[in-house]
Every structure is written in C-alpha cells, then in structure tokens.
Amino acid sequence: MELSGGEILVECLKSEGVDTVFGYPGGAVLHIYDALYQQEQVNHVLVRHEQGAVHMADGYARATGKPGVVLVTSGPGATNAVTGIATAHMDSIPLVVFTGQVHSALIGNDAFQEVDNVGITRPCVKHNFMVKDVSEMAETIKKAFYVATTGRPGPVVVDIPKDVTDPKVKIPFEYPEKVAMRSYQPTEKGHSGQIRKAVDLIVNAERPMIYTGGGVVLGRAGDELTHFTQKLGYPITQTLMGLGAYPSSDKQHLGMLGMHGTYEANMGMHHCDVLIAIGARFDDRVTGDLSKFCPHAKIVHVDIDPSSISKNVVVDVPIVGAVKSVLTEMIELINQAGGAKKTKELEAWWDQIEQWRGMKCLDYKWSDEIIKPQYVVQKLWEVTKGDAFVTSDVGQHQMWAAQYYGFNKPHRWINSGGLGTMGFGLPAALGAKWAYPDEEVACITGEGSIQMCIQELSTALQYNLPVKIVSLNNGYLGMVRQWQEFFYSGRYAMSYMESLPDFVKLAESYGHVGMRIEKPSDVEGALKEAFAMKDRLVFMDFQTDPEENVYPMVPAGAGLNEMILV
Amino acid sequence: MRHIISILMENEAGALSRVAGLFSARGYNIESLCVAPTHDESLSRLTLVTSGDEQVIEQIVKQLNKLIDVVKVQDMADTAHIERELMLVKLQAFDAVREEVYRLADIFRGQIIDVTESSYTVQLVGPGNKLDAFIDALGSIPVVEIVRSGALGISRGPRGMLIPEV
Known part of the structure; x- marks a missing residue:
C-alpha cells in the first residue's frame, strides 16, 4: 500500500487505537487534515483555541488512562499549545502532540508561521521529534506513543514539516509492530532485595504512614494500593494528584496532605516513624520546609522514575519500579510475614491520629445569608452521589474541590496539580465527557479561571458535551486575595475583577443554560435541576462568600506540624 | 567536588x-x-x-x-580514569621572554606550534590542573589568548562504556 505522509499519520493513529484527535487546522497541517477528512475511523474535535485542544486531550487521557492526541499547526498553533503541553508534563500525562512545521526548505528562514517547535517544547516534554523525511514517519509515531505511555508517562511532540505530508509523495506503508530503543528502557520490576528490606521496615513500624501520589493513578494500581493499605491497617494520606486511588470515605484515609491538607494527615506525616511513599514525588506543596519534614521517619520510596528518588528528600529504602508490580510483590511478602505487627505502639498511634482527627479541621462557619463555597462542593458530592468526574481550574476552588469532594475512585479527579494552569478545567471536562458520554462530568471553577478558556463553551455545543460548570464566583482571584490578606497586610493588588460578564447570558449566548444562585437555600435545588438536564451544558454561577479562605494551611516555609487551623 | x-x-x-x-x-x-x-x-x-x-x-x-x-x-x-585536555596558548614573546617560554614549554612537555617575530603559540596536553599550573608559571609573560578543549575522560583498563542491548 503506497501512502502519503498525511495518510501514513492517520493510518498510524488507527493502528494505535486512537479514536479522537483534538485539534485546530492551519496552513502547515492542511495535508494532514485532508487525510483525516477522507476517513471515518478517527474522529476530530475542533476546539476554539489550541490550549483548549491540549487540555481536552489531557482530560481525555486522565479519565481513560489512554494517551491523548493533539494536532495543531505551526507557529502560533504550536505556541498556543505549549501551556497545555507543560501542564501535561508536570503531571506526567501521556499525550502525543503533532505540530505542523513550515516546509523543510524554509526552516530557519523566519518563514510565515515558523517557530522552532522542537526548541520551544524541549524543556516541557518527555521527548520530541522532528520528522525529516516521510520514510521516518511511521517509526517516529510508533516511538512517540511508546515513549509517551511507558515508564513515567508524559507528553511527546512530533513536529512535521509540511513537505513531509505532501500528498504527491507516496511511499509503501507498514506500521512497525514493535519498537525497541537502546537509550530508553524503563524499569518495571522493582529490586527484590530492596522490596524485602522495605517490607521488613513496614511490618515492624510503630507509627507508620502511607503517603501516595499521582503515580498510583497513572500506574493503575488503585486496587493494589487499597489491598496493601487494608492488609496493613495503616493510616494513608494522598496528595492532590493521588486522590481517589484509595477510597476517601474509608476510615484509614486521613485526607489530603500538604499546604491545604488535613491536620491529621500532616501531623501524622510529622510524627511517623516509617513513611511509605508510593508514586509521589515530595513536591514542595507537600513537604513544606524540607528541613522540618518527617524528622523521625525512615522513608521507603517507590517510584518508576529514578530521578524522583532522593531529589528533594533523601530516602532510606529507594525502590525503582512500576507501583503496581512493586505493590503486588510487597503484598505477597506482607502475607508471608503474617501482616503488620499488632503492637501496643500501633494502637496508641491510631489513638493519637483519632485525637488529631477530632480537631475537625475541615469544619467551616455556616451562613444563612451567603453561600459558603465548601457547601457547594459538599452538595455537589451528594447530588452526584460522589461518583462524577470532577475537573477543576486552579486556586481556592481547586483546594475546596480536593478537600470536600471525597473521591472514591481513581481517574475521577482531574486537575492541574503541578503546573497549576488556570483555564484547564473546562476543556479537561469536555475531554472527559467526550470519553464517557454517559457519566456525569462537573467542572469546579471560579470566575477568574473559567474566563481563561471560556471559548470552549462553543466546542461543547458543537460536539454536544453537556458538562456541568460549578463556578464558585467570589469576585476575587481568591487564592491570590487570601495570600494578600495573610502576607501583604490585606493590600489586594489586582486580585479583584471588576466588570465581570453576566455568566448566565454568556452561557445562553453560547447556546447553553445559565443559572445564577445567590442564596444558600437554593444551592441544592439548583444542582439537582442542573444535573436533571442530562443533555444540556449548565453554567451554575454561585455567588459565594468573597472573603472565605482555604483552611487549614501550612504557610510557605513552615513545617507540616505548623498549620494554621482557622 | x-x-x-x-x-x-x-x-x-x-x-x-x-x-x-x-x-x-x-x-x-x-x-x-x-x-x-x-x-x-x-x-x-x-x-x-x-x-x-x-x-x-x-x-x-x-x-x-x-x-x-x-x-x-x-x-x-x-x-579509575585518565583525564586529558588540550590547550593552545598564544603569548607575546620578545627577546629574553622567547627563551623563557621555550624552557617552560619544555618543562611542561608542550610544543611550540606557531612562531612569529613577536609571539609563540604553545600546545599543551594534560589534566586540567597541569594546564592551570602552566598558566600560573607564565607569571608576567603577556598572554594574547588561551583556548582549551575542555576535559576528556576515559576509564583505565580493557573495558569501554557498555552500550545496553536492545
């Protein structure tokens, strides 16, 4: 079969099982779009901005675990995609992003819509390629999917000069069945001696703490983690990225840890004697001041990425390997050891934890007059029975979503944890809804964030993606305002947004349903009404308490035991 | 370190x-x-x-x-490894200085690879600290320019860097 570069690209996508490409056409990718147009197997979702395309593919990838695929044109198409690529990179999300490039003969000539895509994206991708000749197309795409989805996943950019997809140049096509790279061979199986050493430490712990992150979700190891944790009977805390891998409603779960984590989780971290870190990377928002971090603990760290180990915190038992495989081996050894030692110390540790839990650090002041944002999230949980896919943007609402929507399943909580990208929530929600049209998808956002990718409301109409937008509108860039209140004596520099649009009319003008909710007593009814409209996108503009803060909080530079509770 | x-x-x-x-x-x-x-x-x-x-x-x-x-x-x-670096040094060399540069180059096992009426260019190979020592030893002799390759390293013994198999 003789095919052109554009046709080869499409055939490669079919071979990879790709059902959808999120993208936006332009000059350099016209040949590819022409090839896409002439087939029906691979769908294309036309976004309104390339950043939206990448976030949508990202939401799709986080919800399904499959790689998200993006196609954008050269120059501004590619630069608009960069924020999305960096977002995926920080959270290790598998994406394959095809960027158009000017004709090979023009590269380096400052041609129309030319930028150095490979150069610009290099620091924010797992890897990138430029296809220099049509004969390299199939193998490069095979490698791109392989690199994106194996080891620690991440985005891969494939830059394609226009002449490489010239429909007049046809070559025989065969998709390589396998790919092997001598320079890239990620470790899957952990070192058995290290695993044995770790288990020995774990079963003999007196004040153990399990600390897990996004690696468990990405590694599809939720079941193994749950089994491991319940077998041991130890307390567990999950990072922002890890939420849902272990059911939040279980009594062994102490909630999220870190800057806006629970008191019990952070105190547990600070006082534990054995810390079991699984698929987490000791991010600064988690550890607080490193010199005060887990001062009494021996640390076991399981991670697929060797460079994550001992990067921020030097650990005692490092294990490089896939979380799923390492946990499976650990469970077997724990069974052989007869489980954790049921000691008096362990019992006393749980008593201590229950005391910390008794502080009820997530309680907030109720008001009959003004809507509390936390209450909206709690009601959203009730109305959706805790089973929706929930995306968020970045700021206070993101923290409230993480704190008050108790995720019981992995892949349901979709947020930009690493890069903290405002504008992520709506397109990510559309990507999740595209993947699971029969599931409820909610985007928890704020009036600041939602305006950063608001144009995707138009995409939602075109492709009938009836997500529910829960906007916690407090009239401020809330997290900025909170920090200004705490650390800048209340000088609210540029954190107030005047002249907000009428979001109800805005939603309506995009062909959707808008609601404005002002009273606490209307919250539940509005949510029920919105979710009853199965086939409509509903924009709920909740007017919330402008001065509400996210508590508890570990101020930047403090230790985890130095929390501000209210 | x-x-x-x-x-x-x-x-x-x-x-x-x-x-x-x-x-x-x-x-x-x-x-x-x-x-x-x-x-x-x-x-x-x-x-x-x-x-x-x-x-x-x-x-x-x-x-x-x-x-x-x-x-x-x-x-x-x-x-265990060997470190080597190549350095080329162009010096102003008149009168008695010419003799001094010639001697220094000899002591450091360097070679003079270019000569003009007013300059010598010395080529020197060795670990970085030897090259540094040569520059120190030049004392007040005026340097026109120095170009260094940066260090190279190779392990001692019969084995080379192992390339993983696919």
Whole structure:
C-alpha cells in the first residue's frame, strides 16, 4: 500500500487505537487534515483555541488512562499549545502532540508561521521529534506513543514539516509492530532485595504512614494500593494528584496532605516513624520546609522514575519500579510475614491520629445569608452521589474541590496539580465527557479561571458535551486575595475583577443554560435541576462568600506540624 | 567536588541542546563541555565537567539518564580514569621572554606550534590542573589568548562504556 505522509499519520493513529484527535487546522497541517477528512475511523474535535485542544486531550487521557492526541499547526498553533503541553508534563500525562512545521526548505528562514517547535517544547516534554523525511514517519509515531505511555508517562511532540505530508509523495506503508530503543528502557520490576528490606521496615513500624501520589493513578494500581493499605491497617494520606486511588470515605484515609491538607494527615506525616511513599514525588506543596519534614521517619520510596528518588528528600529504602508490580510483590511478602505487627505502639498511634482527627479541621462557619463555597462542593458530592468526574481550574476552588469532594475512585479527579494552569478545567471536562458520554462530568471553577478558556463553551455545543460548570464566583482571584490578606497586610493588588460578564447570558449566548444562585437555600435545588438536564451544558454561577479562605494551611516555609487551623 | 561525566548519546540533531538545556533549566554548573563523534557513527560522546555535592551529582546523572536520547552515562569519579585536555596558548614573546617560554614549554612537555617575530603559540596536553599550573608559571609573560578543549575522560583498563542491548 503506497501512502502519503498525511495518510501514513492517520493510518498510524488507527493502528494505535486512537479514536479522537483534538485539534485546530492551519496552513502547515492542511495535508494532514485532508487525510483525516477522507476517513471515518478517527474522529476530530475542533476546539476554539489550541490550549483548549491540549487540555481536552489531557482530560481525555486522565479519565481513560489512554494517551491523548493533539494536532495543531505551526507557529502560533504550536505556541498556543505549549501551556497545555507543560501542564501535561508536570503531571506526567501521556499525550502525543503533532505540530505542523513550515516546509523543510524554509526552516530557519523566519518563514510565515515558523517557530522552532522542537526548541520551544524541549524543556516541557518527555521527548520530541522532528520528522525529516516521510520514510521516518511511521517509526517516529510508533516511538512517540511508546515513549509517551511507558515508564513515567508524559507528553511527546512530533513536529512535521509540511513537505513531509505532501500528498504527491507516496511511499509503501507498514506500521512497525514493535519498537525497541537502546537509550530508553524503563524499569518495571522493582529490586527484590530492596522490596524485602522495605517490607521488613513496614511490618515492624510503630507509627507508620502511607503517603501516595499521582503515580498510583497513572500506574493503575488503585486496587493494589487499597489491598496493601487494608492488609496493613495503616493510616494513608494522598496528595492532590493521588486522590481517589484509595477510597476517601474509608476510615484509614486521613485526607489530603500538604499546604491545604488535613491536620491529621500532616501531623501524622510529622510524627511517623516509617513513611511509605508510593508514586509521589515530595513536591514542595507537600513537604513544606524540607528541613522540618518527617524528622523521625525512615522513608521507603517507590517510584518508576529514578530521578524522583532522593531529589528533594533523601530516602532510606529507594525502590525503582512500576507501583503496581512493586505493590503486588510487597503484598505477597506482607502475607508471608503474617501482616503488620499488632503492637501496643500501633494502637496508641491510631489513638493519637483519632485525637488529631477530632480537631475537625475541615469544619467551616455556616451562613444563612451567603453561600459558603465548601457547601457547594459538599452538595455537589451528594447530588452526584460522589461518583462524577470532577475537573477543576486552579486556586481556592481547586483546594475546596480536593478537600470536600471525597473521591472514591481513581481517574475521577482531574486537575492541574503541578503546573497549576488556570483555564484547564473546562476543556479537561469536555475531554472527559467526550470519553464517557454517559457519566456525569462537573467542572469546579471560579470566575477568574473559567474566563481563561471560556471559548470552549462553543466546542461543547458543537460536539454536544453537556458538562456541568460549578463556578464558585467570589469576585476575587481568591487564592491570590487570601495570600494578600495573610502576607501583604490585606493590600489586594489586582486580585479583584471588576466588570465581570453576566455568566448566565454568556452561557445562553453560547447556546447553553445559565443559572445564577445567590442564596444558600437554593444551592441544592439548583444542582439537582442542573444535573436533571442530562443533555444540556449548565453554567451554575454561585455567588459565594468573597472573603472565605482555604483552611487549614501550612504557610510557605513552615513545617507540616505548623498549620494554621482557622 | 569536580566530576567528569561521560555521556553516550544517539547521534541525532539537537542532542547537545538537550543536555545544555537540562543543565540550564535545573541550575547545574557546566565547567566545560566537549562533543564529538565516536568510532560508532550512531553515537556521539559528550564529556562534561561539573561540580556539586554528592546529592547534586546523583541528580545530574539521573536526569541525564532520563533524557530519551542518552544511551549511557558514566561518572568518571566512580572508576579509575585518565583525564586529558588540550590547550593552545598564544603569548607575546620578545627577546629574553622567547627563551623563557621555550624552557617552560619544555618543562611542561608542550610544543611550540606557531612562531612569529613577536609571539609563540604553545600546545599543551594534560589534566586540567597541569594546564592551570602552566598558566600560573607564565607569571608576567603577556598572554594574547588561551583556548582549551575542555576535559576528556576515559576509564583505565580493557573495558569501554557498555552500550545496553536492545
């Protein structure tokens, strides 16, 4: 079969099982779009901005675990995609992003819509390629999917000069069945001696703490983690990225840890004697001041990425390997050891934890007059029975979503944890809804964030993606305002947004349903009404308490035991 | 501490910029960096000199290994090795100074590779500290320019850097 570069690209996508490409056409990718147009197997979702395309593919990838695929044109198409690529990179999300490039003969000539895509994206991708000749197309795409989805996943950019997809140049096509790279061979199986050493430490712990992150979700190891944790009977805390891998409603779960984590989780971290870190990377928002971090603990760290180990915190038992495989081996050894030692110390540790839990650090002041944002999230949980896919943007609402929507399943909580990208929530929600049209998808956002990718409301109409937008509108860039209140004596520099649009009319003008909710007593009814409209996108503009803060909080530079509770 | 790190990379366009970009993005030092093809056309070998404490060097090695095009990384400090660097020094050399430069070059086993009425150019090979010592020994002799290749390293003994099989 003789095919052109554009046709080869499409055939490669079919071979990879790709059902959808999120993208936006332009000059350099016209040949590819022409090839896409002439087939029906691979769908294309036309976004309104390339950043939206990448976030949508990202939401799709986080919800399904499959790689998200993006196609954008050269120059501004590619630069608009960069924020999305960096977002995926920080959270290790598998994406394959095809960027158009000017004709090979023009590269380096400052041609129309030319930028150095490979150069610009290099620091924010797992890897990138430029296809220099049509004969390299199939193998490069095979490698791109392989690199994106194996080891620690991440985005891969494939830059394609226009002449490489010239429909007049046809070559025989065969998709390589396998790919092997001598320079890239990620470790899957952990070192058995290290695993044995770790288990020995774990079963003999007196004040153990399990600390897990996004690696468990990405590694599809939720079941193994749950089994491991319940077998041991130890307390567990999950990072922002890890939420849902272990059911939040279980009594062994102490909630999220870190800057806006629970008191019990952070105190547990600070006082534990054995810390079991699984698929987490000791991010600064988690550890607080490193010199005060887990001062009494021996640390076991399981991670697929060797460079994550001992990067921020030097650990005692490092294990490089896939979380799923390492946990499976650990469970077997724990069974052989007869489980954790049921000691008096362990019992006393749980008593201590229950005391910390008794502080009820997530309680907030109720008001009959003004809507509390936390209450909206709690009601959203009730109305959706805790089973929706929930995306968020970045700021206070993101923290409230993480704190008050108790995720019981992995892949349901979709947020930009690493890069903290405002504008992520709506397109990510559309990507999740595209993947699971029969599931409820909610985007928890704020009036600041939602305006950063608001144009995707138009995409939602075109492709009938009836997500529910829960906007916690407090009239401020809330997290900025909170920090200004705490650390800048209340000088609210540029954190107030005047002249907000009428979001109800805005939603309506995009062909959707808008609601404005002002009273606490209307919250539940509005949510029920919105979710009853199965086939409509509903924009709920909740007017919330402008001065509400996210508590508890570990101020930047403090230790985890130095929390501000209210 | 100063470390010489040898890197075998796939001989692809942009390989050097991946390494240089990694060092600048993560704030690591590069004292010198040297890149050239090897006997295997598919590979290029980078030798870089960096410094940092144990934890930093460990991260550097890990981060280099994480680059998809990197085939093999070796910290030369982990093994018995030989370090060599090439230096070319152009000096102003009149009258009695000519004799002095000639003697110094001889002591350091250097060669004079270019001569004019007013200058000598000396070529010197050795580990970095030997080259530094030569520059110190020049004292007040005026230097026109110095060009150094950056350090190269190779392990002692019969074995080379092992390339992983596919």
